Amino acid sequence: MSFCNVPVLQSAFGSVSVSSLLSGPIMFTVGMLITTVLIACLNAAFGEMASAFPIAGAMFSWTFKLARANPVLRDWARIISWVVGFLLTTSHVILQFQIGVEFTRVFTTGITASGADWHVTRNVNALLVLGFICLTGLVSCTKFSRSPQFWKVTGLLVAILQISACVAMIVTSQKQRSFAGLFTSTKSKYDSKSKGWNLLYGWSGVTFVAGSESVAHMTEETKNAAKTAPRAMFFSSMFTGFMLLICCICVGMAVPPMRHKATGFGIIDTLFAHCPKPVAQFVVISIVLSSFIANVSQFLATSRFFWALARDKAIPMGKMWRKITPDRRPLRAAFLLIGISMLFSLIAFDPTSNSIIIFDVSAAYLVLVCYLTPLVLYALSKKDVYDRDGSNVWTLGYLSKPVTWISVAFLTLVLATLSGPSGWPVDKKTFPYAPIFLIITIGISLFFWFVYGRSHYAGPIKSLTTWTVGYEVEIPKPRANAPVRQEVVNHSDLPRTPDLAANERSLANMTNHQRTGLELPHAYCTYDSSGSLWSASESQVPSQSFFHE
Structure with missing residues (x-):
């Protein structure tokens, strides 16, 4: 499930597409290899937290536990975890909108590039986004979506589809880039005055792909969660990074930039220009299926997070939303997530597309802040902070603090690059909206804290x-x-x-x-x-x- 949560093939196409604008193919080869190691460190640090505190709230609950363990922050633990929970909730909702938009771009371009005479209007795109969110959400509510056997078979199917698509592209592509050409750099269209900043921005924009840490939300219905969850997070991040590197190399070799007939998503049009139509259609179908499965996995994990919020009275009417079915599925929390995500995704009807520009980086920015908060708290905590609950059976030993500090430095670096403009010169389209959006979201969370949270939210129940x-x-x-x-x-x-x-x-x-x-x-x-x-x-x-x- 952790592997399925990351749409590897779609991410590879996105990375290759962005790399053509930001410093060239060296970003998705050498850059991706560096990022894979750093993401593995990040998931190892989170794995320790998941083992010590196997709670569905994940970062939201970990923040509370670690803040409570710090004498200086003890009295602030509730409000800090409340803000992190609000940021994480907002990011999950925005992420559904972004995933829906990306899925729709691939889906519609695959049809139009195949020769279908279909004029895709903005309203059609918006309806497809809403339908995708609704359908994947409902599938995640079914009984079989909770079956371990289902995810084992599905994970194997996704891996086979991705490998098959890569082999098909390499074998049939009519104009390929050499393997050595993947380690070259080009002039970045992100033309700031600093060449180093251009490279740094290109690296973070091309290579940062996360998702394995969502398994932490599933710990409360996992056998031997203190062992299973951290292992799944760490090893799946390694395998996902390896698969992403392989897919990026194959896509980068088989689909080099070229002039093509534009029908929608540029790199999908380029795929149809390089490969025979049946092969290109097979690749698009593989991307669509793996993306659909990835969002089912995302919904499954996020619904557990919403359930944890309801259980902890971190959302209004928590007693109603926390109720589960006789076979212990939090359907009400899942329906709440589907409803909020679809309601927010109505902004897809925005004729100006300003919403896509504003929220493009904002979701990742909020997620990074939520990742960074518990890591910083642990880095400043005493060494025995994980030993107090007695459930930490998966540890990094003497490497724990060094790995945590590496993860903190990595996330801080990515946050710094995302805080800058997305292009030069700075205008309405390239302005860095993410930091402003973060401040506004924190302000809204503090408003709801004084209106509701201060009188209802006592902290994660599992911490008490x-x-x-x-x-x-x-x-x-x-x-x-x-x-x-x-x-x-x-x-x-x-x-x-x-x-x-x-x-x-x-x-x-x-x-x-x-x-x-x-x-x-x-x-x-x-x-x-x-x-x-x-x-x-x-x-x-x-x-x-x-x-x-």
Whole structure:
């Protein structure tokens, strides 16, 4: 699923297309290789967080946990995580619009370049964007989309399609670029006064492709999440980077720039000019199918994030949106995501296309800020911050902090390049809207914090629970007849219940000690089927739990 989440073939065409404007093919060969290593470091750092805090909220929840562990930021943890959650929510919604626009460009150009007499109007494009978002969202709500076997078969199919498309292009392309020509540079059309800045901007614009980290949103319904999730994030990023490099090389050799009949997306038109029509159509179909599957994966992971927001009361009417089906699918959260994404994507009807220009970089900018926040917090935390919950079974050891600092430097560098104009001279089309959009979004999030969040959002629920015998312990509403343990003020260790064994994922035991510091209720109970996405097999169920009454 993590591999399927990245539309590798479509990204390769996009990288090759942009490289022809920004410093040449060396950007998607040497530049892509460097980025693959840095993305692997980034996912390794996130993998540690996913192992220590296997929570569906991911960066939103990790930020809260790490801020709470810092004495200086402890009182600010709620508002910091609230802002990160708002930025992440906004970026996910904008991302759906961008993915829909890119899919529509490839889909319509594939049809028109094949010779079909179809005049694609702006309204048609907008309707296709909305239909794509709706259809992929609904597919992600089906039962089979949650099946591990489905994603294994689908991942294999996507890999075969991508390799087949690359082989077909290399074999049939009528005019190819030499392999040595892929390591050359050209004059950048991003013509600033600094040649180094031109290269840096070209590198970040051509090579930055992310997506493997979305698997962190699936941790709460993953067996052995503390081991499985970080491994999936790290190794899929390595495999995705390798596949992207191979696809970029094949596309770069088979589809060099040339004059062509323009019908839509330039590089797809160039593909039809270089390759026989059946081959070009097969490549387009491969891109369309892999892009469709990638967005289904994206919706599946993002719906879990929305569910986590609802569970933590980070969105209004959270009690309604957090409800799940008997087989533990958060359909209401998924429908909320589909509805908001389609509502936002109505801007596709904008006749001026200004919305596409403004949001083009803004979504990536918001995501990078959300990535950077927990990394900086961890880099400034004590070494044992991951050891306090006892679930961190996947660690980098002594490389943890160096890898984190490398990731921080990498993301900061990309943020710096995206903060500049997208071309010279600076005008309405090249103006750097992303930093301004970030400030506006933070301002809106703070407004909603004072209107709603301050009185409802206490922090991720999973950060306020303990673990025992493999099951989550939730803090419910106070019960009238619940026995209250009398508080004894002393400095000794908290009392522990002797008959409960420690969870294999945690060194913590359940305690009935009164938590007055956070004004938590005095009674504890476990999640039932209405509150958790995790389901146990019969062999995993302890004899004393809500499964056996």
